[in-house]
Amino acid sequence: MMQKRMMMKKKIKWTFKKELLICFIVLSVIPLIISNCFLIGIFQTAITQKEQKRAGGQLEAMEALLLEKFEAFDLAAERICGNQQVKEGITAENRWEQNRVYNLLYQETEGLREYADFRICDAGGVTRYATGSGTYDVTMPDYWGILKQAGTNIDQLVLRDAVGYQIADGLSMQAARAIYNEEDECIGYLVLDVTEEHFDTLCAGSVEEGTGFCLLDSFFEEIYSTKGAKTGGIAGTLRERLLSGEAPDREADSVYYEVRAVGDTGLYLAIGRTMVFTEEILAQMLFILVIMTGISLLLCLVVAQILSSRLSEPVRMLSEAMRLAQNGNLDVRLHAKRKDELGILTGNFNQMAGKLKRYMELQVRQQKEINDANIAMMQAQLNPHFLYNTLDTMKWIAKANHVDELAVLASGLATIFRTSISEEKWITLSEELRLVEGYVEIQRIRFHDRFELDIEVPLELEDCLIPKLVVQPIVENAVIHGLAECEHGHIFINIYEKGRVMYIEVSDDGCGMDEEMIGLLNGRNKEKLRGHLGFRNVDTILRLYYGEQYGLSVENQQTGGTKVVLKLPHEAPGMDD
Amino acid sequence: MEKRGRYTGSLLLLFLLFAMTAVASHSPQPGEAGGQQYAPDEEQILIVYTAHKKEIYEPVIKEFEERTGIWVQVVDGGTNEILGRIAKEDGMDSGDVMFGGGVDNLSAYNDYFETYECRQSEVLRSDYYDPDGKWISFSSLPIVFIYNNKLVYSAGVPTSWEELLDGNWKGKISCAAPDTSGSSCTALLTMIQVLEGEGLTQDEVITSFVDNLDGNIAPDSVRVLEEVASGTRMIGITNEESARKQMQKGADLSMVYPVEGTSALPDGTAIIKNCPHRENAELFMEFTVSEETQRFLVEQCNRRSVRTDITQEAIPNEIHYDLERAAESRSEMLEKWAALTGT
CATH class of the missing domain: 3.30.450.20 (PAS domain)
Structure with a gap:
């Protein structure tokens, strides 16, 4: 990752530099070379022509002189x-x-x-x-x-x-x-x-x-x-x-010959014109040209380097900041000293990052508020306060009148209500299980002892804090839906801890659920669970408190009946909000 | 980007190319005034290799040019140098005419010459005419003795080859080395030819002569004249032309033709094999033996004509120089010379 970024940076820089360099070369070195070459050429031609003319003039003068004497x-x-x-x-x-x-x-x-x-x-x-x-x-x-x-x-x-x-x-x-x-x-x-x-x-x-x-x-x-x-x-x-039969002039001699016939005397005048523009001078000029080209190339390289780093550095910083922002760090800010387009771009990035951060915070706060409201509302549904006192009175009246069953009913109901009306959101596992037992007592009377309840819980888990009323709705569901048609039903609550996760299994040997229902429950499509408020609420509570990886799952047992598993973290007792 | 980069690159290259051509095209062109329009046509050229001295070839060639309008390119050098060059070129890209060099030397290189029948052969001396037609003679140079008038009393002047060997002149004779001087070589061979008639062998003649030189050997024929004129040596052996010229310059010298006889070996002219300008070469051959050229040689250059119709004083005591015999004994003589002088 790091390496890749370095390469990227390098590539950006090199591409910039290359383009700049080519531009500079095209604009400075090539015109320099061309103009120098032309200059040398023109200089050479001019000197040669001048020298040729001079030699010609001398020959002409000499011819005139000779002819005059002749x-x-x-x-x-x-x-x-x-x-x-x-x-x-x-x-x-x-x-x-x-x-x-x-x-x-x-x-x-x-x-x-x-x-x-x-x-x-x-x-x-x-x-x-x-x-x-x-x-x-x-x-x-x-x-x-x-x-x-x-x-x-x-x-x-x-x-x-x-x-x-x-x-x-x-x-x-x-x-x-x-x-x-x-x-x-x-x-x-x-x-x-x-x-x-x-x-x-x-x-x-x-x-x-x-x-x-x-x-x-x-x-x-x-x-x-x-x-x-x-x-x-x-x-x-x-x-x-x-x-x-050779040409009289030879490059290597650095002498050119001019020949002129002297009138019709049959004589000739010849002049040896030394080449002013010798190979040596040409070589010197070319040498200077090469040096100038070299210096200018060097200059191009240096300027291209400076300019490219001036351009690519802010771009690189911007790209780095964007990567950080992508990874969630919205606190990243860039120092924009420059007043040019790159400066504006950097400023815009800073503004954007700030706005994004504020928006994110707002979102989180709103979500939290919504969650709190939901929990409060759910718990309020199970909180008719005055019923508890009434039931307690009913229990004592029944005892006094020796109506034991009524006393049991009133006592169970009272246990349930006491727990539900308490301000505590968290109760220990044993309290919850007592509430379940109370509830089951009531239902056993109602259903003429048609089912039994067994609970198996390790001692060390009894003091674990869990959200209240998460097991009761499941048991209620098992009694009402699972064992409705059964003569001798059996509900088994098995609680165990594995890998810092606490599993609360509620299984019955009733009629079981159809697969469509199981799919809906495990899929947690809450809109369609209108009729199963218990399941829905428990699942929601677990998820809101512990996160998405916890919650409720349902499956049909091979021996018949349904097994509902609650999955929640095995936290140390006394966990606070 | 890639594509554009290539495009820019080629554009850059194009610019550079353009600029370079601009410079190149501005470099001065060879001027039309350089005189090339005056260059001679190929058929107006003659290439002459010459072993003659400048004072001989220059007037002859200049006159030839003026009369015929032919441009003559001269390559000069020593006889052996030029003949060696001809042999090396062997008819490839060679000259047209070999002008000068003793006919004995030329004969040795007959293979590299064209046969040419001279149109004026009937007026040329028959004894110096090559029957094979490989060369024609140009002028002849008699061998003479010179002496310094101040040092040698006229009655005691050496008049014969024999006198040079009798010991009276030991250390007082100036003679050039025969391996470098053509005339010296001819002189020695003449001496041998003459004295063999008197009963001496070649070896005896050379041994005796070298002994009489007493180690004083001039490097060339010019030195011989200088040595005698300056008095370093009393007498010298040289050719007639050089002696006459030195005397005309005012040197106090006298000239003697040996009584036993002297040779007048001619130098010759030959057409080189596969010559590029044959017609001009033939014109030149005829010109060298023309009456006017030969007269000019005699009257202005102290040379002997090879024409029979030119009036010139006869060479006293001239013997027939046996070319074949000379060619045979030449290398033997030179070897002996080298052995004796240690050169």
């Missing part, structure tokens, strides 16, 4: 290659002609020499004029490399990666244009040597410091790389991946 190179080359004095001076041996060509070369390359060294070679690839240092004695094969390319692309400044042809230190790129005479014979070449240093100069000031970009030829081989790109190995990685 355009300037192209124009200068066109002017130099078309100049008559240059054409005539390529193979000149005298100093004056050479100076004229040099003057022109320097004049035309004004402002460009910091981005490239200019050389004029003859048709055999032998350098004749050079603005740079260290390249005066260079001979380039005209059947190979850039010069061959320039020779086959008439009137065009061709660009070429200088890889594998290091005629000068740090040479990155070469450009060349063939020079033709009037007969359309190739008489020489204008060659531009662009070194790493030149590129550095070109980029200085126009490219953000630390930007890792590189210039690639059409086979994605590196022409020039800024320092950042070199350490990152952008060019090599990019080419390798393109060759193996």
Whole structure:
């Protein structure tokens, strides 16, 4: 029982808590997670896009810069290659002609020499004029490399990666244009040597410091790389991946590549854009998210616990109080401190319990009053007081006149009346038995000694107090109904005690009762016992005094006749009201 | 309650899933600007395994790229390393062309090469032409002696293989270990071939030579040049190209072709078995022996052409290097060397 109640309590609490917890989680943790996830996503996208845009912008700026310089190179080359004095001076041996060509070369390359060294070679690839240092004695094969390319692309400044042809230190790129005479014979070449240093100069000031970009030829081989790109190995990685057919970008690198073609030069610009939003940062943000979720979950748990106990405690107390009230304790009251719905409910319970108690008390009092009235009324029926004195007088008159039978009659009747008119409600068993004997004497005279009475009572029971006049009506009933037709009837009263219960058996050997009557008597259907007032009264008296388990029962004896048993508690003598 | 609990649970899960996908879908996609659209088609690729030095393969391959538009992927390394790799790959997921490596080495791996009939075979030197068509030669490297001009009086310069063994130069000779340096190995085999004609056995030649080295063995051919140029050793044995290059750089060295004769073992080019880009490989083979490439080799790279129509100064005292004989005595010689030097 106790355990069950505990379980019940637990279950109530848990159900409450569970529902509250789910509500809290739905309302707090999930929006937190969703909004955080979106925030991370948006943050990531925004940063990536911004970075992409920045890189794109840088590439665009770089492309514009390169194209501008190439355009300037192209124009200068066109002017130099078309100049008559240059054409005539390529193979000149005298100093004056050479100076004229040099003057022109320097004049035309004004402002460009910091981005490239200019050389004029003859048709055999032998350098004749050079603005740079260290390249005066260079001979380039005209059947190979850039010069061959320039020779086959008439009137065009061709660009070429200088890889594998290091005629000068740090040479990155070469450009060349063939020079033709009037007969359309190739008489020489204008060659531009662009070194790493030149590129550095070109980029200085126009490219953000630390930007890792590189210039690639059409086979994605590196022409020039800024320092950042070199350490990152952008060019090599990019080419390798393109060759193996892989996507250039790889998550694990945390570098994204942006590539842009430089006009129609066949060159490409590539930039290695480091991922600002790395896996690491993502992991960190997710970690924070997890922590926040954890804290919020914990908070939910705590609040759910507090709220559920706040809600379930009064409910539990209420249910406990109701159980007590059910078991009859109507004094139970609850302290209602709260002003909310639960407080009102508790107040209502208190009121209800109070009203129930008052109602119950009223009921008990009324019942008691009714019982007392009934007993008084029943006893009053047998109380004609003056008859006793009359009978006593009659007895003495009969004695004086020697009418013995009348004396006996009057004496018996007097005994009966004395007992019945006395104020005592309780008499001893022996007094009651004397009354019965008196009654039987009278009846024996009346019925000409047609029956006899035997009484067997243990001595220790004789002083037991019983309600008066409970045995006489039974005997009367036996005499009047049971032995009415008999010539030699016999009434036997047997009294004994068993298990603190006193049994008073009144048996006769008369005609017995029909089963219907016995059923009615044992059923105690009082409305139908109108004609048997004696039985009814005795039964009622016993029950009212002693309770429902005591009373009167009737049965037919197998030898014939009826046996009526009175069952009453064997109480100590002197029991009071 | 039970049912509702499950419902709520699945709803929760759905939310989480949704949130996670939201994060995942926001992770940056590989950019289209990554340059993938510039990647070459499969038929525009050639994979070249090379044992050449960078200064040789780089201009040749770059020129090949520019002329054909083919992207060349280069895998470089030592001759034995690359050949070992080819044997290991055995035609599976391998390269297209083996570029470089002595033809004696290549011959040992004939099983891993495709047969190819060179279209320009009639202008190539017949003595360095593989009759099986497994490889074609690319350039040849004569073995030469070098000496430090400051230390060696020109009249006392060693001019023959025999002189190296007579004890006068004991401890003054620089030579690379033949098991690591290909040219050193060729030099030793040449010495053996030459001196066997003079009546010496292989064992005698090696024993005597190692004795004259007096324990000084250079780890590689570059060290030989450095040792002689710096004066650590007086004379050295190396190849013509390395010697010329060092001299062009300004080292005070001189070069001698041994009087008994010197060999000019060619390096070769071969198409690797089951190569993925056969057509490009053939183009490359033809390109390596084209007139312009060979001219470039002679004029710009200090190499000897294998073409007969290229004008180049003749190699003094060149002997026919017996490839078969060399292949036979090679391992024996190396074993002997190892035994003598204790390496």
